[in-house]
Amino acid sequence: MSWIAIIALALGTYAFRFAGPVLRDRISVSEGIRRYLTLSAVALLAALIATAALLDGTHFVGVARPAGVLVGAVLAWRKAPFVVVVVAAALTAALLRVAGVE
Amino acid sequence: MRSILRTDPIARDVTALCAAAAVVGLSFGAIASAGGVPLAQIMVMNAFVYAGGAQFLAVGLAGAGATAVAIIAAGLLLNARHLPFGLAIGNEVLGASRWGRLLGSHLMTDESVAFALAQEDPGRRRRAYWMTGIALFLTWNVSAAAGAVVGSALGDPDTLGIDAAFPAALLALTLPSLKDRPSTLVALGGAALALVSTPWLPAGLPVLVALLALVLGRRSS
Numbered sequence: 001m002s003w004i005a006i007i008a009l010a011l012g013t014y015a016f017r018f019a020g021p022v023l024r025d026r027i028s029v030s031e032g033i034r035r036y037l038t039l040s041a042v043a044l045l046a047a048l049i050a051t052a053a054l055l056d057g058t059h060f061v062g063v064a065r066p067a068g069v070l071v072g073a074v075l076a077w078r079k080a081p082f083v084v085v086v087v088a089a090a091l092t093a094a095l096l097r098v099a100g101v102e
Numbered sequence: 103m104r105s106i107l108r109t110d111p112i113a114r115d116v117t118a119l120c121a122a123a124a125v126v127g128l129s130f131g132a133i134a135s136a137g138g139v140p141l142a143q144i145m146v147m148n149a150f151v152y153a154g155g156a157q158f159l160a161v162g163l164a165g166a167g168a169t170a171v172a173i174i175a176a177g178l179l180l181n182a183r184h185l186p187f188g189l190a191i192g193n194e195v196l197g198a199s200r201w202g203r204l205l206g207s208h209l210m211t212d213e214s215v216a217f218a219l220a221q222e223d224p225g226r227r228r229r230a231y232w233m234t235g236i237a238l239f240l241t242w243n244v245s246a247a248a249g250a251v252v253g254s255a256l257g258d259p260d261t262l263g264i265d266a267a268f269p270a271a272l273l274a275l276t277l278p279s280l281k282d283r284p285s286t287l288v289a290l291g292g293a294a295l296a297l298v299s300t301p302w303l304p305a306g307l308p309v310l311v312a313l314l315a316l317v318l319g320r321r322s323s
Contacts, residue, residue, distance in 0.1 A: 001139050001160065005170040009160060009177040010150035016181055017207040020188015021196055029192075038219065039319045041190035042285055043292030044183050045216055045276045047312030050293035051300060053269040058301045065266045072270025076277050082115040086122060089270030093263030 062102040068093030112217070112230050116237050119213055122267045123154075123238055124245040129259045130157060131249025137165040144250045148243045152208065156180045157246075159305060180306035186313065187215045194224055195231045209235025216275035284319045291315030 024037070053069040055061055072089030080088075127148075134144045139161055147157050156177040163173045187210060195218050196206035209232070218231035259265070280286045292312030299308040 001143055001164040001173070002170045003143070005160065005164070005173040005177075006143055006147055006151065008170070008174045009156065009181075010147075012174065012178045013151055013153055013156065013181045013184065014208060016178075016184040017188060017210045018204075020185050020210075021191070021193045021203060021207060022188075023185075024189050024192040036316060036319060037186075037190045037192075038279070039285060039288050039316055040186045040313055041215060041219055042276060042279050043288050043312045043315045044186060044309055045212065045219075045272055045279075046289035046293040047296030047309040048183075048212055049269045049272045049276065051296050051308060052272075053266075054297065055300055061265075064263075065260075065269075068263055068266025069269045069273065072266070073273050076270070076274035082111075082271070082274050083118040085274040086118045086267045086271050090122070090263035090267040093266035094261060095263075097261060097263070 064093045064096040064101055067096055067101075112221075112226070112233055116217070116230075116234050119217075119234065119271055120237050120241040122264050122271065123213075123241045125259045125262060125264045126154060126268075127242050127245030128249035128252070130154065130161075131246040131251070132253050132255075133158070133249075134161045134246075135250040135253055137161050139164070139250075141247070141250050145243070145247050148246045151177070152239065152242065153177075153181050153211070154242070176305065179304060182306060183212075183309050184210055186310075187212075191215055191218055191227075191231065195228050197228060197232075206232065206235065209239055211235070211238060212272060213238060213275075216272050220275045220278050284321055287318040288315050291318045 027033070029037070049069075053061075053066055068089040068091075071092040072085045075088055076082075076085045131144060134147075134157075135141070147160070151157055151160075159180055160173050160177050163176060168176075188207060191210075193203060196203050211234075214231050214234040217234040218227045221227040221230045276289070280289055292315040295315055296308040296312045299311045303311065
């Protein structure tokens, strides 16, 4: 891999990371805007969760992973500890795969 | 250490996340190394790009013979979400000092943002962000370098179900933010938009398309 690609990727990514908080300082944030900025993070996280849970590239990922995430989701909704959610999701997917369910 | 883990719920949760991240890091190092990426490049990527998704994408594209321009464009598109993330958390979470902002913004990941947003008050938000950020940064750098050295002897992390652990973790961290009807609608709309647009758009863009769901966030009363 070329060093140019790595350095440009590093600089560009840092620029994205640094720009957000700086921009937020520059604009006047009313309570309404503040609410929408938080909501945009919620939208992004929800999109990441949905695509990571269901898709592998552009295709449906199979049963094991969504089933694991679903078990984690139910536990999280029932206010189970975070550690339990994470371990149960992984364990469900792993066990399904052991059983031959992809 | 044990007593910190017992008394501090954030430290305990971050530890669980780091355990999963370590497995992904090991696998990234092993895959990159098997793809012919030198150890020095892997370590520089870990420290300075520090974005798992973009790193996997870059190594995959390089292995497929993509040009540097294509790798840069794809990686940056995937990482563009950090801009709205930063707008959402702001310097209130990073801290007031200049160094805090310079270093703190580099620690911005899906997980550190989600951990911060899951907290109620500003003090806890800042602590959760920094603890997640520092712990994940160290975990990622150490485990991915180790994976590059040890190689593919480790096998596929999917066998351990790690691929299900990450969306579940983010979900658990995002649920507390869905406290009213508009935020729930925005989350569901964003998820739906990203899923529907994924077959048609390059990686990274569907997640940004999810921002269109903000129109669902208007307060009804």
